[in-house]
Amino acid sequence: MSREPRVSIHPDSQVLMAAIAARLVTKLVDAQDRFGEATVVLTGGTVGIGTLRAVAASAAAPAVDWSKVNFWWGDERFVARDSEDRNAVQAQQALLDSLDLDPSRVHIPGSTDEFGSVEEAAADYARHLAEAAAAEHAADVSDGRPEQAPALPRFDVLLLGVGPDAHVASLFPEMAGIREREALVVGVHGSPKPPPLRISLTLPAINTAEEVWMVVAGEDKAGAVGLALAGAGTVQVPAAGPRGRSRTLWLIDESAAAKVPQNLVRKEPRGR
Ligand SMILES: O=C1O[C@H](COP(=O)(O)O)[C@@H](O)[C@H](O)[C@H]1O
Numbered sequence: 001m002s003r004e005p006r007v008s009i010h011p012d013s014q015v016l017m018a019a020i021a022a023r024l025v026t027k028l029v030d031a032q033d034r035f036g037e038a039t040v041v042l043t044g045g046t047v048g049i050g051t052l053r054a055v056a057a058s059a060a061a062p063a064v065d066w067s068k069v070n071f072w073w074g075d076e077r078f079v080a081r082d083s084e085d086r087n088a089v090q091a092q093q094a095l096l097d098s099l100d101l102d103p104s105r106v107h108i109p110g111s112t113d114e115f116g117s118v119e120e121a122a123a124d125y126a127r128h129l130a131e132a133a134a135a136e137h138a139a140d141v142s143d144g145r146p147e148q149a150p151a152l153p154r155f156d157v158l159l160l161g162v163g164p165d166a167h168v169a170s171l172f173p174e175m176a177g178i179r180e181r182e183a184l185v186v187g188v189h190g191s192p193k194p195p196p197l198r199i200s201l202t203l204p205a206i207n208t209a210e211e212v213w214m215v216v217a218g219e220d221k222a223g224a225v226g227l228a229l230a231g232a233g234t235v236q237v238p239a240a241g242p243r244g245r246s247r248t249l250w251l252i253d254e255s256a257a258a259k260v261p262q263n264l265v266r267k268e269p270r271g272r
Pocket residue numbers: 043044045046047048074075076087160161162163164167168169170193
C-alpha cells in the first residue's frame with residue numbers, strides 16, 4: 001500500500017461521519033482479529049467527535065470488543081480535567097461513557113488538575129506512551145532477542161481533524177510544534193485557537209501510525225484541504241505532513257473537497 005494520500009469524497013458531513021464510523025468499527029475488528037487488541041488515536045473537532053456519535057449509533061458497534069481497545073489522543077487541551085473544552089470529555093460524552101471499556105486502556109493526556117505546566121503534562125504523556133510501547137514489546141519478543149523497545153506503541157489507526165488554518169492535532173502553522181523533529185509529544189503555548197495551552201503528538205509520532213485518516217467537512221476547510229493535497233510545505237500547512245505507514249486516507253465531504261486537485265478525487269457512492 002502507498003503512503004501517498006488517497007481521497008474519498010462523501011456527499012455531506014452526516015454521510016461522511018457515518019462512513020468513517022463504519023470504517024473505524026471494521027478497522028478495530030480487523031486489528032483485534034490480528035493482534036487480540038486494537039489501538040486508536042482519537043482527534044477532537046467537529047468531524048472527530050461527530051464520528052464517535054455515529055459509532056455510538058451504529059448497529060455494528062457491538063462487533064468490537066471495546067474492553068480490548070486502547071485509546072490515545074492526538075492532542076488535548078491543557079485545562080481542568082472535566083472542562084467541556086477537553087477533547088477527551090467530548091469523546092466520553094459522545095461515545096466512551098456508553099461502552100464497556102477497560103479504564104487502564106484509556107490514555108488521556110494530563111490536565112491542570114494534575115500538572116503545574118503543560119511541559120510536565122506532555123512529558124507524562126510521553127512516559128505513558130513509552131510504557132505502553134515497552135509492555136507491547138515485551139509481549140512481542142518471544143525469541144529472547146535484546147531488541148530495544150520503541151518509544152511508541154503500535155497505532156492501528158490515527159484520526160486527525162483539520163482546522164481552517166490547516167492545523168492538525170495541536171500543530172499550528174509556523175509554530176514550534178510543527179517544526180519538531182525529535183520529541184514525540186510537545187507542550188503547546190499560544191495556540192491561535194483557544195484554549196492557548198495544549199499537549200500534542202508531533203509529526204514524527206503521528207507518522208508511526210499504520211493508518212492515518214484525515215477527517216474533514218465544511219467549505220471553511222476547502223482551502224486547507226486543497227493546499228495540503230497539492231503538496232504545500234508542512235510548516236505552513238501542517239495538514240500536508242501526516243502519512244500513515246501503510247495508508248493515508250482523506251475522508252472528506254464535498255464542501256471540503258472544493259479545491260482538491262482533480263487527479264486525486266475519488267467519489268464514494270451515496271451511503272458509503
Ligand atoms: O483544536 C482542535 O481543532 C481541530 C479541528 O477542529 P474543528 O472543530 O475545526 O473540526 C481538531 O482536530 C483538534 O483535535 C482540536 O484540538
